[in-house]
Every structure is written in C-alpha cells, then in structure tokens.
Amino acid sequence: MQTTSTKQKILDEALTLFSEKGYANVYVSDIADKVGIKAPSLYKHYKSKQAIFNAIIEEMNNRFLEQAKALNITGNDAQADAAIYKEIGEEALVQLGQNLFAYFLHDDYVRRFRKMLTIEQFRDVELGRIYARQYVDDPLAYQGMMFGMMVAQGVLVTDNIPVMTIHFYAPIYMLLTICDREPQREAEAMKMLVEHIRKFNELYGRKY
Amino acid sequence: MQTTSTKQKILDEALTLFSEKGYANVYVSDIADKVGIKAPSLYKHYKSKQAIFNAIIEEMNNRFLEQAKALNITGNDAQADAAIYKEIGEEALVQLGQNLFAYFLHDDYVRRFRKMLTIEQFRDVELGRIYARQYVDDPLAYQGMMFGMMVAQGVLVTDNIPVMTIHFYAPIYMLLTICDREPQREAEAMKMLVEHIRKFNELYGRKY
DNA sequence: GTCTATAAGAAGATAGAC
DNA sequence: GTCTATCTTCTTATAGAC
Numbered sequence: 024m025q026t027t028s029t030k031q032k033i034l035d036e037a038l039t040l041f042s043e044k045g046y047a048n049v050y051v052s053d054i055a056d057k058v059g060i061k062a063p064s065l066y067k068h069y070k071s072k073q074a075i076f077n078a079i080i081e082e083m084n085n086r087f088l089e090q091a092k093a094l095n096i097t098g099n100d101a102q103a104d105a106a107i108y109k110e111i112g113e114e115a116l117v118q119l120g121q122n123l124f125a126y127f128l129h130d131d132y133v134r135r136f137r138k139m140l141t142i143e144q145f146r147d148v149e150l151g152r153i154y155a156r157q158y159v160d161d162p163l164a165y166q167g168m169m170f171g172m173m174v175a176q177g178v179l180v181t182d183n184i185p186v187m188t189i190h191f192y193a194p195i196y197m198l199l200t201i202c203d204r205e206p207q208r209e210a211e212a213m214k215m216l217v218e219h220i221r222k223f224n225e226l227y228g229r230k231y
Numbered sequence: 232m233q234t235t236s237t238k239q240k241i242l243d244e245a246l247t248l249f250s251e252k253g254y255a256n257v258y259v260s261d262i263a264d265k266v267g268i269k270a271p272s273l274y275k276h277y278k279s280k281q282a283i284f285n286a287i288i289e290e291m292n293n294r295f296l297e298q299a300k301a302l303n304i305t306g307n308d309a310q311a312d313a314a315i316y317k318e319i320g321e322e323a324l325v326q327l328g329q330n331l332f333a334y335f336l337h338d339d340y341v342r343r344f345r346k347m348l349t350i351e352q353f354r355d356v357e358l359g360r361i362y363a364r365q366y367v368d369d370p371l372a373y374q375g376m377m378f379g380m381m382v383a384q385g386v387l388v389t390d391n392i393p394v395m396t397i398h399f400y401a402p403i404y405m406l407l408t409i410c411d412r413e414p415q416r417e418a419e420a421m422k423m424l425v426e427h428i429r430k431f432n433e434l435y436g437r438k439y
Numbered sequence: 440g441t442c443t444a445t446a447a448g449a450a451g452a453t454a455g456a457c
Numbered sequence: 458g459t460c461t462a463t464c465t466t467c468t469t470a471t472a473g474a475c
Binding site: 042043044045047048138141142144145146151154155159181183185186187189190192193194196197200201203204205215218219222223226227 | 250251252253255256346349350352353354359362363367389391393394395397398400401402404405408409411412413423426427430431434435
Binding site for chain 1: 459460461462
C-alpha cells in the first residue's frame with residue numbers, strides 16, 4: 024500500500040540527508056521535498072523530526088540484531104568453522120577482508136548510517152555507544168573470535184590475539200573512513216587493503 | 232588588552248561548543264554565555280557566526296603551518312636523523328608512539344579541533360580535505376619518511392613501506408577515535424597502544 | 440565594548456479543507 | 458494522505474543608548 028511506501032521513503036530520504044549534512048542541518052521541508060510531498064504531510068507519518076531520526080536508529084538496530092543473530096549461529100558452530108579456518112590461505116584471507124570492506128562500504132544503508140553516526144556520535148552518549156559497538160567493538164570481537172580459531176588451528180601464529188585483531192581491523196577501519204569522506208579514493212584504498220592483508224598474512228601466517 | 236582577550240576567548244569557547252555539538256547546534260547566545268557577555272556584544276568582535284568558525288579554521292591552519300615547518304626542518308636534516316634512527320630500539324619506538332598519541336589526544340586545541348572536523352567533514356568538501364590532510368595523509372607521509380630512514384638503516388625490515396606505515400599508524404588512529412568518543416577508555420587504549428607498538432617492533436624489527 | 444530592545448527570517452509543527 | 462494557510466518559537470543579526 025501507498026502508506027507504508029511513503030513512510031519508508033521518508034526514512035530513506037531522511038537518512039541520506041542526515042548522513043550528508045547532519046541532523047541539525049536537515050530541515051523537515053528538505054526531507055519532504057525529496058519524498059515529493061509537502062512538509063505538513065510528513066506529520067501524518069511521523070509526529071516530529073526527532074521521531075524520524077528515532078525510527079532510523081530503531082530500524083538499524085533491528086538490522087543489527089538480525090545480523091548478530093546470523094553471525095552467532097556461525098560463530099557458535101565451532102566445529103564447522105574450525106574446518107573452514109583450518110585450510111585458510113592468503114587468498115581466502117584477502118577475500119575475507121575484501122568482503123568485509125565491500126559490505127561496510129557498498130551496502131548503501133550501512134554506509135549512510137555510519138556517516139550519520141560519525142556526525143552525531145559526540146552529541147549524544149547513546150549514539151556514541153552505538154557507533155563504538157557497531158564499528159569498533161563488535162567487529163573486533165567477531166574477528167578476534169575468528170582469529171582465535173585460526174590460531175588454535177595453527178593457521179596464524181601470535182601470543183597476543185587482541186593486538187593481532189587490531190592489526191587486521193584498524194587499517195580496514197581507517198581505509199573505510201577515508202572512503203566515506205572521499206569516495207574517489209576507493210581504488211587507492213582497495214589496493215592498500217589487499218597489500219595490507221597480504222602483508223598481515225606474511226607477518227602472522229604459519230612459517231613453513 | 233581586554234579586546235584581544237575577549238576575541239580569543241570567543242574562539243576558544245566556540246571551539247569547545249562546536250567540538251561537542253557541531254556548528255549548527257551551537258547558538259551565538261551559547262557562545263556569548265560561555266564568554267560571559269550578551270550575544271549582540273559578540274558582533275563587535277566577529278561579523279557573524281560563520282566568521283567565528285572561519286577564524287577557528289584559520290587559526291588551526293596557522294598552527295598547522297608552523298608545525299609542518301618545524302617537522303620539515305627535522306625531516307630534511309637527514310644526516311642528524313639517520314643517526315637518531317640508527318640506534319632506535321623497541322623502547323624508543325614505544326616512546327615515539329606514546330608521544331604522538333599523547334600529543335594528538337591531550338593537546339586540548341588539537342583534540343577539540345579534530346572532534347569538530349569529525350562532525351563537519353561531510354558537510355563541506357574543504358573541511359573534509361583538511362581532516363584528511365591533518366589526521367590521515369600528513370601523519371602517514373611523515374611517518375613513512377621516518378620509517379624509510381629506519382629501513383635504510385636496517386633497523387626495520389620490509390619490502391612495503393607504505394603498508395608498514397599504515398600498520399603502525401592505523402591502530403593509533405583508531406584508538407584516538409575511541410578516546411575522542413569515550414575518554415574513559417583512555418587507559419585501555421594506552422595499554423593497547425603499547426602492546427601494538429611492541430608487537431609492531433617484533434614483526435618488523437631487525438631479526439638478530 | 441557592552442548592554443537592551445527589536446527586527447527579520449527560518450524552521451518545526453498544527454488546523455482544517457479536500 | 459496531501460494540501461494551503463498559519464502559528465509559535467527560535468536564532469541570527471542590527472540599532473542605538475551608555
């Protein structure tokens with residue numbers, strides 16, 4: 024039905040604008056323009072500008088929970104995962120990093136939401152927490168778990184898994200922030216990403 | 232004189248507020264309150280709110296140029312530097328990283344300016360360029376030069392200096408963004424920083 | 440240089456017709 | 458559900474006295 028569609032379109036256009044200019048620089052009339060309606064009509068769908076913002080946060084939270092659930096199924100299936108990680112080589116590791124990077128960078132919803140949180144993270148403690156969880160702590164926790172298995176399998180070698188995990192993820196994080204700010208540097212970033220992972224594998228990989 | 236003092240205080244308080252809430256969420260009256268004057272008085276010092284923002288950018292730019300000049304003097308004095316880097320050990324490298332980190336994190340002006348740019352980087356291409364230069368490209372260029380000397384001296388070993396530089400700086404950058412958002416995590420970050428550098432030295436240092 | 444008073448306009452939100 | 462008209466409040470900025 025048309026109602027649901029408009030309601031969703033409002034969230035979508037608002038997120039785009041918020042991610043480019045920040046909440047305070049986006050006016051209700053801007054959102055309405057993009058949706059193709061007048062500002063007052065928008066209030067039939069959401070009771071305030073803040074309610075639109077809250078709905079975006081809630082929607083992302085739902086996506087995040089689904090995602091976490093999906094990852095946990097894999098993550099807890101240790102026996103299956105162990106088999107995967109046992110034979111992992113440089114190319115598989117490069118693939119893993121590129122997939123992670125591509126998902127974070129090219130999933131349009133993920134990208135816009137991250138940019139929005141980048142802008143809003145200092146204004147509200149709760150938004151800061153979401154940013155930290157989403158783009159720092161959870162990726163580190165998940166990858167740390169994965170690398171833990173790989174170390175247990177003898178595919179990677181280290182006496183400090185948390186630092187190894189940061190050595191893997193921090194460059195990816197930094198390249199991501201570069202691309203968010205300057206999309207034209209994506210090719211350069213992708214090249215550095217691959218070189219980073221190859222070198223990571225060389226430094227931490229099992230020595231034959 | 233009082234004039235200069237008030238004019239400077241306006242920049243200082245404005246920067247604090249901009250770094251916490253972003254330009255659009257700070258009202259001229261907020262700045263005036265912090266300074267201890269009424270909003271209209273502020274217009275005797277700056278012709279507009281935007282002019283205050285511009286003055287902050289200009290002031291940082293001046294500081295940046297001075298800093299770059301200072302670094303170039305050292306950077307170009309290759310003979311003296313070579314001597315320094317020749318004997319550098321793990322402790323010196325840890326010290327180097329801690330100093331870099333402490334400067335970026337604890338210099339109040341640097342910290343507030345970085346947070347402000349973090350918020351504003353997507354709104355204006357020029358501000359994005361300043362961010363990229365200040366917190367990504369220049370640190371990488373400077374450290375890349377330094378590591379180049381160390382590789383030439385045989386203190387560090389790699390066939391890819393840019394990637395090695397990212398391996399050194401990206402974790403520092405990520406820890407910095409964590410502390411900007413959650414200052415209470417500074418001790419944790421400092422611990423990771425030291426472990427990171429020790430492992431970096433272990434991975435890239437000359438093998439005896 | 441600082442103040443009070445006030446203008447000018449922007450932005451969020453509501454009322455009520457269709 | 459969308460519109461036009463309108464209200465209210467907030468925010469930047471100016472005028473002019475001290």
